[in-house]
Amino acid sequence: MNTTEPFARMHNETTAWPLIFGAWLVASISTLGALFFGEVMQLPPCVLCWYQRICMFPLVLILPVGLFPLDRKIVRYALPLAAIGWLFAVFHLLLIAGVIPENIKPCTQGVPCSEKVIEWFGFVTIPLLSVVAFSTIIALLILAHLRSPK
Amino acid sequence: MKQKTLFIVAAIVLLLVFLVGTLAYKSEKTEQSAQQADAYGTVLVRMHSPTLGNADAPVVIVEFLDPACETCRVFYPLVKQMMAANPDRIRLVVRYAPFHNGSDKVVAVLEAARKQGKFWPALEAVLAAQADWAPNHTSQVALVWKHLDGLGLNLEQMRADMNAPEIANVIAQDLADARTLNVTKTPEFFVNRIPLPSFGYEQLKKLVDNALNAAQRR
Numbered sequence: 025m026n027t028t029e030p031f032a033r034m035h036n037e038t039t040a041w042p043l044i045f046g047a048w049l050v051a052s053i054s055t056l057g058a059l060f061f062g063e064v065m066q067l068p069p070c071v072l073c074w075y076q077r078i079c080m081f082p083l084v085l086i087l088p089v090g091l092f093p094l095d096r097k098i099v100r101y102a103l104p105l106a107a108i109g110w111l112f113a114v115f116h117l118l119l120i121a122g123v124i125p126e127n128i129k130p131c132t133q134g135v136p137c138s139e140k141v142i143e144w145f146g147f148v149t150i151p152l153l154s155v156v157a158f159s160t161i162i163a164l165l166i167l168a169h170l171r172s173p174k
Numbered sequence: 175m176k177q178k179t180l181f182i183v184a185a186i187v188l189l190l191v192f193l194v195g196t197l198a199y200k201s202e203k204t205e206q207s208a209q210q211a212d213a214y215g216t217v218l219v220r221m222h223s224p225t226l227g228n229a230d231a232p233v234v235i236v237e238f239l240d241p242a243c244e245t246c247r248v249f250y251p252l253v254k255q256m257m258a259a260n261p262d263r264i265r266l267v268v269r270y271a272p273f274h275n276g277s278d279k280v281v282a283v284l285e286a287a288r289k290q291g292k293f294w295p296a297l298e299a300v301l302a303a304q305a306d307w308a309p310n311h312t313s314q315v316a317l318v319w320k321h322l323d324g325l326g327l328n329l330e331q332m333r334a335d336m337n338a339p340e341i342a343n344v345i346a347q348d349l350a351d352a353r354t355l356n357v358t359k360t361p362e363f364f365v366n367r368i369p370l371p372s373f374g375y376e377q378l379k380k381l382v383d384n385a386l387n388a389a390q391r392r
Contacts, residue, residue: 052184053188056191056192059192060192064196092181
């Protein structure tokens with residue numbers, strides 16, 4: 025036991041660390057991207073965007089806490105944020121796609137959430153980027169969790 | 175140790191990309207607004223807009239204004255000071271951007287006062303009493319009237335005039351032009367067709383001073 029444990033710990037470190045680090049990278053890119061849209065391009069964020077930001081921004085700060093030193097429990101702390109953010113992002117995407125009808129959309133004042141502010145290549149919208157980012161983060165965190173010992 | 179280095183390098187790279195992107199975007203924007211300044215000429219000043227000051231003044235300040243906007247109230251005397259400090263050299267053009275709820279009605283009152291040749295005193299009275307008739311950022315036109323007493327206005331005539339279709343057209347046109355010019359906040363200033371690079375009194379002062387200096391050299 026005493027001889028295998030250090031090996032096992034090293035093994036876990038080499039596999040879980042890059043996954044959590046990858047999740048942090050995605051969260052950081054998303055956060056800076058959201059700040060770029062909001063603060064530099066001065067696009068006012070709609071209500072749904074704010075809820076997604078609330079879930080995305082803390083990941084940038086909380087994930088590194090689990091990286092130094094590696095603490096795989098960080099997955100447990102980060103996943104709820106990522107999951108709730110993912111739900112908001114999917115809702116937002118469906119709203120933009122018109123799957124969810126206007127009358128149940130929660131934005132009544134300010135910037136309408138159904139408005140497409142950005143459309144790259146004809147299909148890339150901010151909510152789509154958000155769904156992709158949250159999905160990637162969730163996948164990486166779950167993978168990191170599976171790599172950890174039971 | 176290697177992981178820490180990787181993390182720090184990644185963080186620095188991300189921040190650098192953000193900063194470079196910001197600078198690139200800002201410089202492109204400035205270039206664009208300079209190019210658009212000429213194209214915007216016709217949209218920026220309409221025949222119907224109220225103007226103050228010398229018609230041949232070398233410096234024209236176009237202000238998009240909402241009578242219910244607190245910052246507009248604060249900036250109005252500052253602009254007047256600049257005009258007083260440079261007599262006959264600055265002209266002010268007011269465009270309406272009634273973004274607050276109910277503000278369009280107050281603009282209609284101002285336009286009705288304009289028909290009686292009392293636009294500027296009415297605007298000043300309305301701005302001075304703003305806190306009273308625009309509680310919680312909602313304009314209540316019914317509360318405006320009493321602040322117009324003493325200006326020698328025929329209020330009965332104004333109540334009839336303010337519903338005139340041409341006044342509604344002026345407001346609709348100004349709002350459409352504000353959209354074209356990307357005016358989303360009030361007050362927004364254009365000095366000789368150049369928009370404020372960023373909002374603030376210092377920025378406005380600098381833009382006006384530059385325009386005044388450029389006019390002097392000519």
